[in-house]
Structure formats: structure tokens, C-alpha cells
Amino acid sequence: MLCMDKRADLHIHTNASDGALSPHQVVMAAAEASLAAIAITDHDTVDGIDEALNAGDETGVEVVPGIEISAIYGEKTEVHMLGYFIDHHYKPLLDQLHVLKNARFNRGVKIVEQLNAAGVPVVLERVLELAEGGAVGRPHVARAIVEIGAASSIDSAFGKYLVEGTPGYVERYKITPAEAMSLIRESGGVACCAHVAKLNRDELLVELIEDGLQAIEAYHPNHSGAASRFYRGFAKKRGLMVTGGSDAHCLNSDNSTSVGDVTVPYEVVEQLKIAAGK
Structure with a gap:
């Protein structure tokens, strides 16, 4: 596979959080999709990373250790912060994730x-x-x-x-986007705001840049082509990296996506490595 043809899916969930496939199965799916790299970005946990790394060694698929931390801005604005190339054994990160897991x-x-x-x-x-x-x-x-x-x-x-307004709705435990980014960066990772067009809070993104935001996810199943182009320009203007991925959960759902449905060039992985000092 030529370098220019290599693709990466940088937003995938496993059954370590709310995905349907095991980390090993996710890596197998990535290999079947001829992906060069994937990021395991489970919600508020790193429990699936080691299994995925081992599977990556077996298949040749590069696995980026990652996470998606659920944060709340203000009273009710939900912001998901992706972390790439984190040290998933970093104790302060694990301590906070333990708090989040208990809260879940x-x-x-x-x-x-x-x-x-x-x-x-x-x-x-x-x-x-x-x-x-x-x-x-x-x-x-x-x-x-x-x-x-x-x-x-x-x-x-x-x-x-x-969802809010229905019998089973319960507010989540609150951690701020700035706190989430600090955890990611302190663990050696790159902080990225997920599905920014879905978030639709550009003024918040500008504020997050001041707090250490390094990248935004411009390519996502819920983003139109026009939205992806807009946020690619937004990122370029502000010196941010641009990432993307399928947000795959592989559930039996009309809105569920599969591994490899949305990808970015492998050079994005290389950019993230440099930013993380890898």
C-alpha cells in the first residue's frame, strides 16, 4: 500500500465502553477494511487498549491509544474530548477515569x-x-x-x-472540557474536540484553543461535506490539526456505523505522533 493511499479511522468504540465488538474484533475489522491505523477511543475508559495493541501487533494495523472523555460546558452543553497517543497507564488519568466509571x-x-x-x-x-x-x-x-x-x-x-424530558433521563457527572484536556495532555496525549459540527459551538472552540485544544474532528458520519470543509478551514486558520473517524459502535441500530466508514489520510496519524512527541 502506497503511503498516500494509507487510511486511518481515528474514532472507534469497543465493548470496553458502549461498542458491540471486542478490541480484538475491532482490529480484525480494521484489517479487513485495509486500514493502516485506528484509534481506540472508548468513553471514559482505557480498558480495551492493551487488547487492541496486541491484536495490532498480530495484524499489522497500527493502534493509537486513545480515549473519548465526556465533558460538560456550563450547565448542559455536552462536549466530547478525544485524546490521541495517551499514556494509558498514567496513574492520575486512571484515577480520574475510575471516578467517571463509578459515576457511570x-x-x-x-x-x-x-x-x-x-x-x-x-x-x-x-x-x-x-x-x-x-x-x-x-x-x-x-x-x-x-x-x-x-x-x-x-x-x-x-x-x-x-433523552432529556423522558422517564429515564439522568444528568451525567460533570467534568469540564478544560479539565478533560488537561488530563489528556498530562498523560502525553493530543487533545481534540470531537464531532465539532454536531457540537455547533464555534465560540466555545475558540475558548478551548486558549485552554490547550490542539485538534478538531472535522470528518464524522454526522457531518455534511460542507461542514467538513468549513471546519477544515476553521482549523487551518487557527493552527489546529484535523482528524476524523467513523465513531463506530457496530451496534444493531439505524444510525450505527462500522469500522472504516469514515477515514482520514495516514499523514494525520504522523502529525499526531509529532504533536505527542512520539
Whole structure:
């Protein structure tokens, strides 16, 4: 494969958080898609990285150790911060992720309690089984809702029960975008704001640059071509790197994407390496 043809998917989830595939299966899917590199960016956990790195050694797919930290700006603006080439054994990072994992578990318990009170007989033990020991997320609850026939699909379960204004909505534990970026950078990683067109808060991006933002994700399944072009120009004007990826969860959902659905040139990986001092 010529260098100019090499592609990378820099936003993928495994069953260490709310994806359907194991880290090994994700790497196998990347190899089948002829990708040169992928980033494992699970929500608030690094538990899948070592397995993915081992699979990468077996297949020749380069695995970028990463993360996606869920942050809240102000009262309710959800901001997802991607970290690339982090040291996933860095203790202060692991300590904070432990806090976030506990908060996700407690949120999951409260969601189930509220659903039960609303007459939706979701069982917590089943939600935990679906999480397979990883961080508990709303997609696990949604899958349990579908299993009992209370919704026809994961998307329907979210719309009926898990978004703001519905019986199962519970606010998440709050960490600020600036705090998330500090964790990423202190662990040796590159801080990137995820799906910026979906966020649609350009003034916030400018503020985040002052706090240490180094890249933005301009290529994403939810971004139109026009949006990607706009944010590519936005990044160039402000000296930011541009990343992209499928945000693959590989779920049985109308909106779920697969590994390799959105990619960027491999040179982006090289740029991230330089920024991370690798």
C-alpha cells in the first residue's frame, strides 16, 4: 500500500465502553477494511487498549491509544474530548477515569430505577451483563429496553426513554472540557474536540484553543461535506490539526456505523505522533 493511499479511522468504540465488538474484533475489522491505523477511543475508559495493541501487533494495523472523555460546558452543553497517543497507564488519568466509571455505574442504576418507576421493567443485572464489565452507558440500557419489547430499536429506546424530558433521563457527572484536556495532555496525549459540527459551538472552540485544544474532528458520519470543509478551514486558520473517524459502535441500530466508514489520510496519524512527541 502506497503511503498516500494509507487510511486511518481515528474514532472507534469497543465493548470496553458502549461498542458491540471486542478490541480484538475491532482490529480484525480494521484489517479487513485495509486500514493502516485506528484509534481506540472508548468513553471514559482505557480498558480495551492493551487488547487492541496486541491484536495490532498480530495484524499489522497500527493502534493509537486513545480515549473519548465526556465533558460538560456550563450547565448542559455536552462536549466530547478525544485524546490521541495517551499514556494509558498514567496513574492520575486512571484515577480520574475510575471516578467517571463509578459515576457511570451510579447513573445507570438511577436510570433503571426511574424506568422501573415509570413501568418499564428493565433489570439492572441485564444492563450490567450487556456492559460486559466495561463502563455502563445508555446504549446498554437501550439494548435492555429493546430486549423486553418496550422499544422497537435502540434509536427508539433513546427517543422514548433516555433523552432529556423522558422517564429515564439522568444528568451525567460533570467534568469540564478544560479539565478533560488537561488530563489528556498530562498523560502525553493530543487533545481534540470531537464531532465539532454536531457540537455547533464555534465560540466555545475558540475558548478551548486558549485552554490547550490542539485538534478538531472535522470528518464524522454526522457531518455534511460542507461542514467538513468549513471546519477544515476553521482549523487551518487557527493552527489546529484535523482528524476524523467513523465513531463506530457496530451496534444493531439505524444510525450505527462500522469500522472504516469514515477515514482520514495516514499523514494525520504522523502529525499526531509529532504533536505527542512520539
